[in-house]
Amino acid sequence: MRRKTKYYYLNLTREELRILREGMLWFRNQVLREGGPTEDIDGLLLRILK
DSSP, X not given: OOOOOOOOOOOOOHHHHHHHHHHHHHHXXXXXXXXXXXXXXXXXXXXXXX
16 A cells, blocks of 8 residues: 655745745755755755745
């Protein structure tokens, strides 16, 4: 039997969304500086900004 995927949704104000986006971009830049992969972070950013 296959499990159903759970989805979670957040209702954010514009200010909360801005803070989340800036934090994610900062984290992504840190990972880039260290030479790590950013594909998962990029995918999450795309979903947030959609």
